[in-house]
Amino acid sequence: AAKNGGRGQFRFYSADLKDEEEERQLLLDDLRQALESDQLELHYQPVVRVADNRVVGMEALMRWEHEERGWVSPGLFIPVAEDSSLIAPLGDWALHRACQDAAQWPATVRVAVNVSARQFTAAGFVDVVADALQASGLAPDRLELELTESVFMGDSDATDATFHALKQLGVRLALDDFGTGYSSLSYLRSAPFDKLKVDKSFVDTCTQKDQNSAKIITAIIGLSKALGMETTVEGVEAFDQLEVVKARGGELVQGWIFAKAMPQAMVLQNIHDGAFLIEPSGPDKHRPDRR
Ligand code: C2E
Ligand code: MG
Ligand code: MG
Ligand code: MG
DSSP states (O other): OOOOOOTTOOOOOOTTOOOHHHHHHHHHHHHHHHHHTTOEEEEEEEEEETTTTEEEEEEEEEEEEETTTEEEOHHHHHHHHHTSTTHHHHHHHHHHHHHHHHTTSOTTOEEEEEOOHHHHTSTTHHHHHHHHHHHHTOOGGGEEEEEOGGGGGSOHHHHHHHHHHHHHHTOEEEEEEETSSSSHHHHHHHSOOSEEEEOHHHHHTTTSTTOHHHHHHHHHHHHHHHTTOEEEEEOOOSHHHHHHHHHTTOOEEESTTTOOOEEHHHHHHHOBTTBOBOOOOOGGGOOSOOO
């Protein structure tokens, strides 16, 4: 069984530990400690303009190597943090770190940071963004906040006010995982997004014979263009997928076909003459990342 000891105490992670709630609590305690002791990292995944293979942006993705658990997926620990108050300091940390790192990249490369609904709707969020920009000196239009439709679940007046304040700051807004939530189209009517990110699930099936996913990708790109937004297609892993996405009008691609997320040191190594180019090559060549 697991014992919930204090900081720095040894802990067992027994396979017998069945109590999910207890396990969540342990993970949350460990995550809190990881944040406090600087054990979290941000890795960056390139967003590539397929016309010339130029990197135009990077998405900051949180990485956590736990001493016993190994690499813990953000798909696991982010939802746990989101169900607690920890998401606020965790998200603030990511914003600050990402802006600081991006300030060292060429000015043509933006940074995208994921923002949880709970973080977005918390009082003081706009100030955190302003602080992160100020502390890093990053130009506001180089920061893109990635939101999901869940931000629209709360008080809509407060949400509108936050959107407005963020646009006043000059940061960019992207709607992540587009096409997987619901009622998205009514949100698009008024929310000031600069970009839609086509969810990976459409790419996964875009080479299928029936072509429905490919057609949906075409439609999302068309919708996005009509509303004056950019589109990034996420999760492109294979050459045949890349071909479909290009044929369907996709201009910006993020996926393992170009690169996985990499640490800041590797980003800096890849910058040559103030620019950053990547050829598509499939996932296997890109070792640095664990996911
Ligand atoms: P997301 O924002 O949709 O990020 C894209 C996810 O797709 C990342 O997973 C990325 O590694 C993965 N991905 C990109 N290209 C490919 C590909 O070609 N193939 C495959 N199989 N996967 C690909 P990751 O890093 O595990 O992050 C999962 C989710 O965790 C993110 O989804 C985001 O919702 C959340 N997340 C990560 N970092 C943060 C953060 O700092 N703050 C918040 N609030 N959420 C975060
Ligand atoms: Mg994202
Ligand atoms: Mg996404
Ligand atoms: Mg996601």
